[in-house]
Amino acid sequence: MTLLRGRGMAAVNYPTGMNLGGDPSQALIHSTPTGAFMITLSSVDLGQGLRTVMAQIGAETLGVPLETVQVDTADSDTGPHCMGTFASRATHRVGNAIIAAANEAKEVLLEVAADELEAAPEDVETDGEGNIRVVGVPQRSIPIADVALAAHFKHGRSISGRGMYTKPKSEVDPETGAMDPDSTEAHACTIAEVEVDTETGHVRVLSLKSAYEVGRALNPALVEGQITGGTWMGMSHALYETTAPYYPETDHAPDDFSHYLMPGAAELPEIESTILEIPSANGPFGMKGVGEMTANSPIPAIANAVTDAIGVQITELPITPEKILRALEEAA
Amino acid sequence: MSAPGNGAKPFDVIGRTHERRDALGHVNGSTTFSGDVSFPRICHMKAVRSPVAHARIRGVDFSAAEKVPGFVTSLTAADVPKNVYTILCLIGVEPDEEQVLAAERVRYKGEPVAVVVAETETAAFEAAAKVQLDLEELPAVFDVEEALEPDAPIVTHWGTNYFVYEGHHCRRVRHGDAPAAREQADRVITGRYQMSPIEHAPVEPTGCVAKPEADGRVTVYTNTQAIFFSLDNTAIILQVPPHKLRFIGGSVGGGFGGKVDVIVEPLATLAAMRTGRPIRYVYTREEEMQVSSTRSANRIYITDGVMDDGTIVSREVTSYEDAGAYSRHTPYGCTKHAANASGPYTIPNVSIDVHCVFTNRTPSSAMRGFGVTEASFALEMQMDRIARELEIDPWELRLRNAYRNGDERPYGKTTADATLVETMHAAAEMAGVELSAELRAMTSNDRGQVAE
Numbered sequence: 001m002t003l004l005r006g007r008g009m010a011a012v013n014y015p016t017g018m019n020l021g022g023d024p025s026q027a028l029i030h031s032t033p034t035g036a037f038m039i040t041l042s043s044v045d046l047g048q049g050l051r052t053v054m055a056q057i058g059a060e061t062l063g064v065p066l067e068t069v070q071v072d073t074a075d076s077d078t079g080p081h082c083m084g085t086f087a088s089r090a091t092h093r094v095g096n097a098i099i100a101a102a103n104e105a106k107e108v109l110l111e112v113a114a115d116e117l118e119a120a121p122e123d124v125e126t127d128g129e130g131n132i133r134v135v136g137v138p139q140r141s142i143p144i145a146d147v148a149l150a151a152h153f154k155h156g157r158s159i160s161g162r163g164m165y166t167k168p169k170s171e172v173d174p175e176t177g178a179m180d181p182d183s184t185e186a187h188a189c190t191i192a193e194v195e196v197d198t199e200t201g202h203v204r205v206l207s208l209k210s211a212y213e214v215g216r217a218l219n220p221a222l223v224e225g226q227i228t229g230g231t232w233m234g235m236s237h238a239l240y241e242t243t244a245p246y247y248p249e250t251d252h253a254p255d256d257f258s259h260y261l262m263p264g265a266a267e268l269p270e271i272e273s274t275i276l277e278i279p280s281a282n283g284p285f286g287m288k289g290v291g292e293m294t295a296n297s298p299i300p301a302i303a304n305a306v307t308d309a310i311g312v313q314i315t316e317l318p319i320t321p322e323k324i325l326r327a328l329e330e331a332a
Numbered sequence: 333m334s335a336p337g338n339g340a341k342p343f344d345v346i347g348r349t350h351e352r353r354d355a356l357g358h359v360n361g362s363t364t365f366s367g368d369v370s371f372p373r374i375c376h377m378k379a380v381r382s383p384v385a386h387a388r389i390r391g392v393d394f395s396a397a398e399k400v401p402g403f404v405t406s407l408t409a410a411d412v413p414k415n416v417y418t419i420l421c422l423i424g425v426e427p428d429e430e431q432v433l434a435a436e437r438v439r440y441k442g443e444p445v446a447v448v449v450a451e452t453e454t455a456a457f458e459a460a461a462k463v464q465l466d467l468e469e470l471p472a473v474f475d476v477e478e479a480l481e482p483d484a485p486i487v488t489h490w491g492t493n494y495f496v497y498e499g500h501h502c503r504r505v506r507h508g509d510a511p512a513a514r515e516q517a518d519r520v521i522t523g524r525y526q527m528s529p530i531e532h533a534p535v536e537p538t539g540c541v542a543k544p545e546a547d548g549r550v551t552v553y554t555n556t557q558a559i560f561f562s563l564d565n566t567a568i569i570l571q572v573p574p575h576k577l578r579f580i581g582g583s584v585g586g587g588f589g590g591k592v593d594v595i596v597e598p599l600a601t602l603a604a605m606r607t608g609r610p611i612r613y614v615y616t617r618e619e620e621m622q623v624s625s626t627r628s629a630n631r632i633y634i635t636d637g638v639m640d641d642g643t644i645v646s647r648e649v650t651s652y653e654d655a656g657a658y659s660r661h662t663p664y665g666c667t668k669h670a671a672n673a674s675g676p677y678t679i680p681n682v683s684i685d686v687h688c689v690f691t692n693r694t695p696s697s698a699m700r701g702f703g704v705t706e707a708s709f710a711l712e713m714q715m716d717r718i719a720r721e722l723e724i725d726p727w728e729l730r731l732r733n734a735y736r737n738g739d740e741r742p743y744g745k746t747t748a749d750a751t752l753v754e755t756m757h758a759a760a761e762m763a764g765v766e767l768s769a770e771l772r773a774m775t776s777n778d779r780g781q782v783a784e
Contacts, residue, residue: 009765010712011730011756013676014704019668022423042559046587049352060345071353074559074582084558085584086592086698128343172667174498177505177684178744181671185749189759211758213751221349233700242528243626243694248475250385250441250693255618260531274762278751285346288749292701299705300712304726307716315713316526 001199005206008304011189014293015182016283018087022169025090026080027097029058029105031159035130035148037062037105039071042079043094048291049222050090056218057095057284061102062109063126064144080162088289091218092183095284096165104161109144112151112159116142184280186288187213190231190297192305193269198328201321203239203306205269208298213276215288223275223290230294231271236262237295238302239318247316354583365585367614369541369553375404377603377613378456380446380463381623382438385474385692386485389436391466392446400462402455405607406448407599409435413571418659419594422564429489430658430695432569432598438467439487439657440694442623449603449611472692476631476652479691487657487690495655495663495688503670503688507742508681510637513646517637521718524633525710529626529654532699536585538593538624539614542600550601551578556594557587565594566601577601589698593625593660625697628662629654630669632710637681642724644733646681649673651706655688656695661702663688669703674742675711676752677733682742731756731771736779750776 017023028040039058045051051071059066073079082094106126113132114121117140124132126144133141151157170180193206208231217223240261245252254260279286299317307313312327357363380392394406409415412432418425434445446463450456471485478484479493487493497503514520540554556562559579567574584591600613615624630653637646651673655662670686701708719726734752741747753776760767 008716009726009759010708010715011676011734011752011759012704012708012712013672013735013750013752014701015668015672019664019671019703044557044559044582044584044587045354046557046584047358049354051354052350052352055353056345056350060343063343066345066350074580076559076563076577076579079559081560082558084556084561084592085587086557086589087702128345172497172503173744174500175504175506176744177503177507177670177742179667179671180745181668181743185676187676187751187755189752189756191759191763191765209759209763211755211762213755213758216347218346219349220347222352237528237530237705241530241533243531243621244529244629247526247528247629248478248691248693250474253622255621257533257617260533260621262533272762274758276751276755276758278754280749292704296701296705296708297712299709300716303709303713304716307713313713313717315524317528317709 001197004196004198004309006305006309007191007193008301008308009189009191010297010300010304012293012297013185013187014088014296015185016092016289017089017167017183018083019181020170020179021167023083023089023093024164024166025082025093025097027094027101027163028080029101029161031105031148033148033152035068035145037064037069039069039098040079041071041073041082041094042076043082043090044074044085046085048226049219050085053091053218053222054094054098057098058102061099062106063128065130068130088291091287092283092289093165097163099163099284100165101161101163105159108157108159109147112155112157113142113147115155116147116150183282184215184288186215186290186293188293188297190301192298192301194302194305194309196306196309196324201324203319205235205302207269208235209272210297211274211276212290212294213278214290215280215283216277216286217275218285218287226291227273227294228271231298232263232268233295234298235302237317238299242318363583365536365583366541366553366555366581367536367539371543371610374610374612375449375451375607376453376456377447377449377600377611378460379444380448380460382434382441382443382445384467384469385441386470386472387438387467388470389434389438389445390468393464396462396464397448397459400455400459402451403459404449404451406446407433407603408446409433412569412602414569417569419565420661420664421568422561425663427490440692442694447599449607474691474693476654476689476691479689487692493690495659503666503686505670505682505684505742510646510648510681510683513681514637517645518640519638519721520635521638521721522635523714523717525713527630527706527709529629529696531621531626532588532590534586534588534590537615537617537620538591538596540596540600541610541612542604543610544604544608549576549578550604551580552597552601554579554581554597555584555591556581557584557591562594562597566598569598570602588700589702590624592698623694625660625695627699628665628696630706632706634710634714636714636718638718638722640722642722642729642732644677644679647674647679648683651686652689653686654693654696655690656693657690658695660695660697662696665698665703669707671743672704672707675707676735678735678739727756727760727765727767728771731774737777738779752776
């Protein structure tokens with residue numbers, strides 16, 4: 001038995017948004033009589049934390065405490081249209097729609113507050129802590145709850161806003177392929193270290209170290225969550241998963257998780273990552289879509305590490321022990 | 333960069349970690365997912381599926397199934413108002429081709445021929461198992477290149493095993509003159525790369541509950557990734573006005589692209605309208621694994637013209653995307669693949685052909701990284717192959733060819749958000765990879781065209 005070590009790397013880009021655009025999303029915001037804000041969407045949280053980030057974008061734009069912003073999502077009777085959660089688009093598209101809606105609502109909020117404070121609307125600001133104050137005169141301040149009550153029962157104003165974001169659809173030139181496929185691009189680079197057992201063909205991933213350029217990490221823990229999950233999915237794709245183990249043959253098709261294998265906790269290497277923030281021009285607060293990309297660079301990085309270890313390039317996924325042993329036999 | 337309005341200074345809500353609002357509910361099991369929704373008198377739906385990959389349907393016999401205690405009703409193609417459709421019709425993709433329930437021909441193993449509705453899930457399973465299918469098996473094709481051979485069994489109803497892009501048999505990208513540049517290259521380096529079909533494997537299987545309301549509408553609790561996309565496609569398939577439908581979702585136990593297909597909602601809604609009872613239709617794990625869409629198993633051929641110093645002067649990519657039996661989102665995925673099939677490198681001459689190929693496999697569809705994961709896998713293995721053949725450091729090869737802001741992409745767009753060089757520098761630093769001073773000095777703006 002020999003244990004062969006190898007190292008491989010891969011560098012990738014990833015486009016944000018539905019290919020070619022034409023994928024709008026909307027948001028509505030309104031204030032309750034006591035100054036909480038409801039963001040109404042038809043967007044879907046897949047487990048990545050969309051609701052939380054959407055509340056952050058709303059709170060940041062309005063300049064109000066995060067806990068006073070609620071997100072109601074995915075009811076076609078109440079939520080305005082959203083194309084859906086896919087193509088690393090949700091935070092980009094829906095986030096931009098929320099910024100637009102929040103700015104419209106904030107305009108009314110500040111106008112009513114200015115009236116109450118006997119100041120000009122351009123001279124008042126939210127303080128991020130639930131109040132509106134006169135710029136430079138912090139003692140002239142009014143709680144947002146009082147502004148909302150006044151708006152409802154005294155001024156007859158609706159503190160609300162509508163937001164819409166879309167990237168106009170690009171057509172593809174059928175001859176040349178000329179098109180505008182994306183809004184921005186995120187980037188990743190992964191270095192994988194593996195150890196291959198030449199007796200069993202087993203690949204042990206020793207480490208996965210990656211840098212991710214995400215524009216702006218709006219919620220670093222959620223970005224980290226995407227990274228950890230995506231790195232695992234990439235490793236699983238590279239070495240374990242297939243619905244047709246002898247593709248294009250159809251036999252030995254797995255129908256449950258005892259035959260459709262994925263790495264468990266014991267197989268996971270140390271996953272290290274670093275995040276770069278180089279803002280995009282059009283993402284909310286400079287963000288770029290990172291969800292899907294995190295699974296991409298580990299696949300070729302691991303494949304390249306296996307090649308480095310055994311001296312043979314296996315170009316069919318997944319790189320199973322069987323394929324490694326056959327490749328080694330053929331090379332011998 | 334977008335900033336808060338009215339001149340206020342930025343607050344600190346963005347850029348800081350805030351606990352996920354649904355985290356505790358997901359962990360302690362109190363979150364309501366669509367499969368948790370239940371109502372009195374709810375019925376259960378199960379599909380009757382083809383056991384073979386390609387067959388003519390001679391008959392379907394429900395007589396034994398109807399005797400199962402608890403059997404309520406069954407549906408076949410004749411019950412579906414617009415049984416043949418294509419999911420991307422909403423963005424103008426044609427032709428209609430997928431059968432909601434197979435009528436005359438099944439094109440993949442697991443294709444639904446009928447559904448049964450019963451009082452309990454057990455009765456639904458039993459009734460589905462007792463439906464007799466009379467099938468005449470036909471020759472099938474499982475390989476993307478075999479499917480394009482002249483004598484291959486034809487999968488589609490229009491007579492070719494490929495999708496037609498505005499008169500072309502594949503999605504093309506042409507930039508410069510790749511064959512001519514290859515002739516002038518010091519070396520030609522080729523590779524063949526094969527993706528695997530993989531399963532989305534969400535913790536929560538695809539499913540929905542459709543409930544008829546007293547006002548004549550139907551409320552559908554679903555784990556779709558796209559509420560209105562599912563609602564509108566359901567309305568089209570059932571030929572009902574969209575305002576008759578209300579879709580509710582929002583908390584999904586993993587999607588990864590698999591829940592952008594509209595598969596369970598139309599049939600559950602139809603059965604709810606027919607029976608006047610709430611209907612639950614949720615995939616089993618076996619159905620998730622072998623019937624729901626997979627990732628397309630792309631086969632990718634790359635031919636690169638390379639100079640001895642590592643400059644890539646031409647890249648020709650021929651990629652076969654295995655759509656399986658029906659289009660679903662694959663025609664879209666092929667275009668996304670074509671846009672990304674030369675990678676984040678500036679190559680003056682590029683030629684890309686991406687074929688959307690039909691086979692008698694389970695349809696593939698959208699999956700995490702759709703079209704791009706496949707390209708990245710093949711290209712980054714190809715870059716290492718070039719590096720080995722030229723005996724150039726793989727970091728150097730990539731950094732020299734990495735796209736820079738201001739460079740023209742093969743699809744005609746000017747690069748504006750490139751940070752590949754900076755990302756590689758950061759990765760090298762954290763992994764302790766030594767780069768030469770020349771490589772360290774590179775930036776994504778060092779060709780001087782565009783500054784951030």
